[in-house]
Amino acid sequence: MADNYVAYAGTYTLGSSIGIHLYDVDVKEGQLEERKVFPVNNSSHLCISQNGKFLYSIADEGVAVFAIEPDGNLEKINQIDIRGMRGCYLSVDPTGKYLFVAGYHDGKVTLIHTHHDGRLGSEVDGVFHRGIGSVVERNFRPHVSCVRSTPDGRYVCAVDNGIDQMKIYRISDEGKLKLADILRCQLGSAPRMIRFSADGRFAYLACELANVIRVLRYNPDRQDDIFEEIQSISTTSSNVDAAHDATSAICFAKNGEYLFASVAGDNVATMFHVDRETGILEKRFSLPVSGEYPKDLQPFPGGDFIASVNHESGTITTFHVDYENSIMLMKGKPVRLDTPNCILFTRPGE
DSSP states (O other): OOSOOEEEEEEOSSSSOOEEEEEEEETTTTEEEEEEEEEOTTOOOEEEOTTSSEEEEEETTEEEEEEEOTTSOEEEEEEEOOSSSOOOEEEEOTTSSEEEEEOTTTOEEEEEEEOTTSOEEEEEEEEEOOOOOSSSSTTSSOOEEEEEEOTTSSOEEEEETTTTEEEEEEEOTTSOEEEEEEEEOOTTOOEEEEEEOTTSSEEEEEETTTTEEEEEEEOTTOSSOOEEEEEEEEOSOTTSOGGGOEEEEEEEETTTTEEEEEEETTTEEEEEEEOTTTOOEEEEEEEEOSSSOEEEEEEOTTSSEEEEEETTTTEEEEEEEETTTTEEEEOSSOEEOSSEEEEEEEOTTO
16 A cells, blocks of 8 residues: 555644644554644544545534645635534535534534535535433433435434434435434434445444444335334443443444444443444454543554544554454554544545
């Protein structure tokens, strides 16, 4: 593999961090070397445009967009207000026409039009979720924690951590979000994040407080029950009290053959083998990430290494993954930065 990969890490900016940290990536050794920092107020989540040319970031002021230069440096293009409280999650639809913003604090799903030159346009639509979840401080009102399109672009899935639901929308010809179905989860389970298999037939819904991954079969042609559960599997190690843990992120590696979950409290990364024909998960290990509150984790390009973003300990730790023997080994010293939230890898120019 070529060595011109870079990584971007988004941070809160209450301490010494000032925004998005840019790292040069050593793919062969699983190492990160910081190069530069780009100021953004509380960059809690990042995503890259479908064409790979632009980086979107949550900011206190709404959403900021940057052009990714050939060397990986960022040049700010513009920034827009989302007419609500600060978002927590970003994604783009398969066409690259829309940017989705999840609103944890106000329970809002925001749909933004994107321009070909990278500029963010106006808000096309915004929907506030309503309802209550279980009677606890954390999730007694809507908290949209993740919004992602299905791979075929037919539906938009809005995962609501507060009311224990995933609302499923269609986008009308006028760009409006129209409710198509609701997947209801167990009260207090707190669904947090969804990912799809590469072929789009299965979805994996991580539940933060129940500490399980719900494996769902995607049935796009149904009028209801668009998602059908076929498995629920624990994300924690076997020797802990899961009531004190919180599943925080999931990601695929090795072309979708493996799925990883990070669990705060337990402070582990759990690896599953994915049966790509049936969608079923088989747990292979739950091992420490050598940090506190692994808020995000992502595989290095190629998948031989994985990075854990440890929010409370202020580190990114990297590990070599031995898939054959189901183990991971720490690689080098932790990278230090205050309150990191997320990380993503890319090769500029692709």
